[in-house]
Amino acid sequence: MYAEDGLVPYPMAHKAFVIQKKHIFSNLFWLFSGNALAAICFFVAMVQAARILGPEGFGIVAFAEIVFMFFWNLSNMGLTFLGARNVARSIHDRTNFYVNRVISLRLLLSFFSLCVLAVFLYLLHEPFFVKSITFVYGLALIPAALFLDWYFQGLEKMAFVALAVFLRAFLFMIGIFLFVRENQQLLIFTLIFNISWLCSTFSLFILYRNRFGSLAIVWDKKFFRKTLRDTAPLGLSLLMAWVIHYFDSMLLFLWKGGSAAGLYNAAYRPIILMITALTVYFNALLPIMSKAAHESSHAMKAVIYWTILTGFFLFFPIAVLGTYWATPLMILIYGQAFTLSGPVFAVLIWWPLLMLLALVYSRCLLCYDQQGLIGKIAVMTALANVVLNLILVPFLSIKGAAFAKVAADILTFFFYFYSTKNFFPFRLQKVLKTLGFFVLGMLFLLFFPWKWHCYSLVVTGLLLYSIIILCLHGIVFKKYLLGDF
Template sequence: MGLSLIITSLMARYLGAQDFGLLNYSLAYIIIFTTVSNLGIDCIIVNEIIKKREDTGKIIGTTIYLRLFSSLISFFLIYLIVSYLNPNDTILLIITLLQSISLLFIIFDTIEYWFQSNLQSKYIVIAKSTAFIIVTIWRLALIIFEKPIQYFAIATVIEAIVISLFIVVFYIRFNGPRLQFSYQTAKRLLFQGYYHFIAGLLIMVYTQIDKIMLGQMTGGATVGIYSAALTISSLWMFIPNALIESARPIIMNSKDQNEKSYIKKNKQLYCSIMWIGIVASVVITLLAKPIILLIYGNQFIESINVLIILIWSRIFSLIGTTKAIWLTVENLGKYQVYFVGIGALLNIVLNCLFIPKYGAVGAAIATLFAEIVSTLIACLFFNKTRPLFKLIIESLCFKDIKN
């Protein structure tokens, strides 16, 4: 995390608010279409592998083929959208297309779920850590040799290639099942992943739409201010996210074994990620000003208030990620669509109201409200998801989480 902070600081200072914002504005499209290319299958694949071990090769192989097709379509859609919205910005089009090449390589991330289902996530950590080191060296070299923004866009592709290469090598080394395509498996995965696809797309829209709307309504510099704060607010989240990914197969397995144990494991996970989030939010809120000035300098001083708001939205983002496990196991995936649909609509409306008046701070406020509504309050809107609201609140209060 420390090294990432240093690289972020050097990049932001070197590129400046305008180019740093332009790079992140472009990346917002890539993140949204990464979700499109996933087709919602990433939310169910671990559960599928656990239930049908003998079909692991078909499940993974079929998913890779489906994601390759959707990634190619996404690449062309990104080109059309960016060209239409920014017809005279050649630099933006170039860096967006460069970063979108990564979509063709991240399809191999599918193999990651085989490692998760076998409780061997450490190999994924090795792959991502190696990619991070290589990309860090690349970015440092660019700063030293004073290269333009286009070269920084290539870092996204390098990271995707390295991670994919390591994952494939590990898969072969540990004799992973032979990959194959199955039409019947494809139909089943697409059908089961439908609600997760819509939900995931809506999630990405309302988490990334801030940058896109800021870029269209106020310009690249404001996106830079917002992105600087967003980077810091999300930097620590690899810890709770790793905890969620490690707990996912354990919780899914416990459902069929012991209902009481299943509930307890859910509560333990919620309790852990919420209190980790609360502690991190308090610390970063208190230190927001020195953090921003130290990392980015005076040109990003407007990021301070944005960071103070965004850091609290991260807690609800983690709740939303964890909530997907419960909804998957309980076969209530369609409600995830309702939740994030409400959140996405609210975020867009609030962005339209707040961004013209408050700029980056307005976008941060919109994000916080959208996260609170979509991940927590929306659970109360439906009878079948009210027990989840109760479970989350009880977890926050440490009720029934001890062994």
């Protein structure tokens, strides 16, 4: 098979594993298109909400969202990752049998999470209004448990997933613009969030029903026990990931108040767009990486090599420019009330680069069935994050939380890098050597005292980056054929 057939040959493998380029690009197109549009819609909705609610009200919304994410992870327990992987490997031929049991288990965990949430809010020393907003927000755990995105991802039907995700974000955005008009309408905000989840979940449910029939709630104690045992390390890693990415916001709300949490969350929102792009990319690659891990490590190295180079190529200049224009950008997006979000954004803008590296190595471990190791690394990183926040937040407030987040992910990368060597000896030095040339080119373009007009610089930069993309593609393809990874 040859490149013109849409397949990249692998001459060095004993098994004829191939990367189906057109299929990968199709998956990426749908997921990136759907999730990019969804992320933009959600971002626009949150910007509108921040402008109306102000730092204090936006901080309450951020707190409710953070609590929801914790209990969503608790009810997920890694079932979506394991489910997508197993569907991709065709481990379970009886679709209804497997999906019904996974959905039933997720519903059971969701009801358990709601009970724990109620107890947590009862013990929390916050106004009743804040507690009620948080609990109503948490009711979205039920439709989230029925969301079948993991199943369609496993089948590599990314178009269905993209449309469902976009539908949720679009309805949320429309609802915010139509119904949230005053800074006291936080309850309406949470109801819109729940309705958007219901509609998105229902859309995938209809698609599944037309193909396989209705879902059924079943009680299979043996399946539940075995599945929870298999997903426990992943579930632990999800909870630890919540600590890494949301503990700072929670601490700011409880220690510094809603206004500080709102300012910090506003700086964090643009970063979510980039993190979403990374997450979508790795979700689209998960089935391919899972197969490659068992059939061709050479093909997997090619995917990772391209991913790291392209990721740095995209996010490095964004980080540099974002650092210089942080405060004006925050004022432009949110208004003068969020001026203090600028210094926080200048630090957080470097986080996507670290997330890129961490996701590369964590997905490698997942594909090699090293869930236990992922859990251990997550625990160590989470503990480091907690300690850093407890030290820095009292003195530096929202800027301390930003420094703690970035420092924690630096530790995450080193933990993953040294742990992955035993299972996947990927030479990162090769990537950095190739990357260094392009980084120098970017720095030259950014810092040379050009006397050109701004638009001329933009056009020149786009042309330079286009050339670099073509060069990267050629380098990766050549290294793939030669096995030089």
